Amino acid sequence: MNIYHADIQIAAARHLGWMPDSIVVTDDDITVSGWALSIWDDPAQLRFLINGADFDQVDRARASTDLLTPFAHIPHASTSRFFCRHLRAGRPELFADGFIRLNVTGPFGEHRLSYRTAWYLADPAREPAMPSPEQIERVIGAGNLQAFRLGGATIAKHVEQLLPERFDRPLASFESILDWGCGAGRLSRYLSQLSPAVTGIDIDADNVAACARTLPGARFVHIDLMPPTPFADGAFDLVIGLSVLTHLDEPVQDAWLEELRRITRPDALLLLSVQGLTQMAFYGTPPELNLEAHRRGILDVGVNNQLQAVLDDAEYYRNVMHSPDYIMSRWARWFDVLDILPATACMQDLVLLRRRAD
Missing domain, CATH: 3.40.50.150 (Vaccinia Virus protein VP39)
Structure with a gap:
């Protein structure tokens, strides 16, 4: 094990932890796909959350052999991709404050410092014109x-x-x-x-x-x-x-x-x-x-x-x-x-x- 490579990879797994590759918002649902790393938590116990609530559907442990290059020292890096779906019908407005909060946590869920690993997306309907x-x-x-x-x-x-x-x-x-x-x-x-x-x-x-x-x-x-x-x-x-x-x-x-x-x-x-x-x-x-x-x-x-x-x-x-x-x-x-x-x-x-x- 190269200690320098390991230190870099562990820092990413510990302090960032996960990243969405795609977020799709429709009138019916919100789907999120990406990858999530864990060092001490069993990947099967990770929770995938939207505004603090569990997603309706989670398909985890998808193949991710591409992540073995940047994260070769992280356990389960080769099966760390996921897909989540949240149904919107009959639910409270997800963009109530203008943003949705997405997070991946251990089995105990979010706490006061969990915002540091959360990703946020603004309501597409309220976005100003985008740059080129x-x-x-x-x-x-x-x-x-x-x-x-x-x-x-x-x-x-x-x-x-x-x-x-x-x-x-x-x-x-x-x-x-x-x-x-x-x-x-x-x-x-x-x-x-x-x-x-x-x-x-x-x-x-x-x-x-x-x-x-x-x-x-x-x-x-x-x-x-x-x-x-x-x-x-x-x-x-x-x-x-x-x-x-x-x-x-x-x-x-x-x-x-x-x-x-x-x-x-x-x-x-x-x-x-x-x-x-x-x-x-x-x-x-x-x-x-x-x-x-x-x-x-x-x-x-x-x-x-x-x-x-x-x-x-x-x-x-x-x-x-x-x-x-x-x-x-x-x-x-x-x-x-x-x-x-x-x-x-x-x-x-x-x-x-x-x-x-x-």
Whole structure:
């Protein structure tokens, strides 16, 4: 057994656990297919839940030999696919709060931290106009509409529940929320359904303009590749940055952390995502790269081409890995680094920071 491969796979199984491949919503039913991993639970005892209730039909232990490549060390990986069906007739409205919650748990069901492994889907009937596949691809690397919707809704709902769980503060208590690196509005489109105080900013002018046209519940601002932004000192009390620092080399990273400190008020919270072991499992990242990132603290793997069509500087947008110790130490120059939560931003880890008083 290669201990490095095993550590990466175990992290994915423990902190993410499962993933839907397809969700189909009709007037008659909702069907979900995907895969679910377990380390200690008997796969036969896993529960497949929709809004906390068991699905009407569950077909489990389907063949999944394709998962032996990313999850060779996880028990039952070769038979971890499933299919579920939930009938809608005569049932309460599933999208009562605008979202459905999907989860796979052990035999005891959900608890107060189960939101971290749940996936959420917004009501298709209430969705604003969607960006083009090209605009989506610049954000998530592929023009996959379902992945875009599922990831955005899930992260928005994770944030909504993380704030009271960790900080005893509901989302509604924040007066000014920044979606730093909003892209095509993956997060803003759902976050703005939960709060009227969202501002999205990005270096992709085309995506910013599209968000401004289609998402009236938030405001959007195009920004330059480097600070400063047009915002006043202390403009925001909550910042969420999804997969932004994963694309900035160290000097650019430091400049933006300094700017985030300037535009946040004392005691503001920042939730910034980074690559972790779970994402490495899905992307097949060689453990040697993580070892090198662990040694150096920050590892610039090279240019990322997703934004080449919209940026003048072809070298700006990169693929970057961080070690947890580096984050805890270096980012403490600007903020109190409170925690790093594995796989809470879907596949990415979420760094929790607080702005210190001057």
